[in-house]
Amino acid sequence: MRESIESFIRNFPEPLAVMLLGTLPIFELRGAIPFALGVLDMPVWQAYVWAVLGNLLPVPFILLFLGPVTSWAEGHWPGLHRFLERLFSHTRRRHTGRFNRWRDLALITFVAIPLPITGAWSGALAAFVFGVERRKAFGLITVGVLIAGVIVTLVVVGGSSLFGVA
Numbered sequence: 001m002r003e004s005i006e007s008f009i010r011n012f013p014e015p016l017a018v019m020l021l022g023t024l025p026i027f028e029l030r031g032a033i034p035f036a037l038g039v040l041d042m043p044v045w046q047a048y049v050w051a052v053l054g055n056l057l058p059v060p061f062i063l064l065f066l067g068p069v070t071s072w073a074e075g076h077w078p079g080l081h082r083f084l085e086r087l088f089s090h091t092r093r094r095h096t097g098r099f100n101r102w103r104d105l106a107l108i109t110f111v112a113i114p115l116p117i118t119g120a121w122s123g124a125l126a127a128f129v130f131g132v133e134r135r136k137a138f139g140l141i142t143v144g145v146l147i148a149g150v151i152v153t154l155v156v157v158g159g160s161s162l163f164g165v166a
Contacts, residue, residue, distance in 0.1 A: 014040050015050045022054025025121040029055050029145065030114050033152045044153060052149045055120050059141050062124035063134045070128075088129055096130065104140055107132065111144025114152050120145050 012020060018040070022032035029051050036047030074081035098106065111123035120141055127137035 014042060015046070018042065018047060018050040019054030019057065022051040023057050025119070028114075028119040028121070029148050029152045030116075030119075033149065034156050037153075037156050044157060048149050048153050051152075052145055055145050055149070056142060059120050059124050059138055060134075062121065063127065063137055066124065066128045091129055103132075104136075107137065107140045108144045108147070111141050112147035112151070114148045114155075119148065 010017065014036075018032050018036040021027045021035055022029060024031070027035075032051035032054060033047050036042040036051060037044065040047075042050075070084060074084060102109075107123055107127060110118055110126060111120060123141045123144055124137065126132075127134075127141065132140070
């Protein structure tokens with residue numbers, strides 16, 4: 001799998017390849033920065049900048065279109081409407097208290113922790129579910145992505161130094 005992704009990505013100019021990996025919900029910064037540093041041997045600052053830009057690229061579109069697309073889909077598929085209604089109400093019921101208590105910091109932290117199911121995509125979904133205003137959500141997600149980029153970069157560079165990988 002790694003080889004097929006690598007060969008596909010190599011067809012693009014290096015900055016664009018890193019941005020493309022950064023836009024993908026599975027990879028985001030966790031995949032783009034290690035790829036840029038380890039495979040493309042890109043300078044650290046360039047890897048960070050291109051990966052962060054790529055990771056932020058889909059966020060405005062998600063924030064802008066998630067509501068209308070969800071509403072349209074729910075109107076056309078009653079089963080989907082029931083599923084999303086249960087999912088969103090369950091999520092709100094379980095997490096609204098904590099989210100409202102920490103609101104901005106909660107969204108930043110959720111995006112900033114570079115673990116699976118966290119990141120810009122999930123942060124945009126959380127902002128939608130909890131009703132965070134779009135502009136504010138984009139700013140908070142941006143701060144989280146910047147922090148996550150620093151963390152991932154430090155882990156990759158530190159891990160490379162620690163284990164003697166050039």
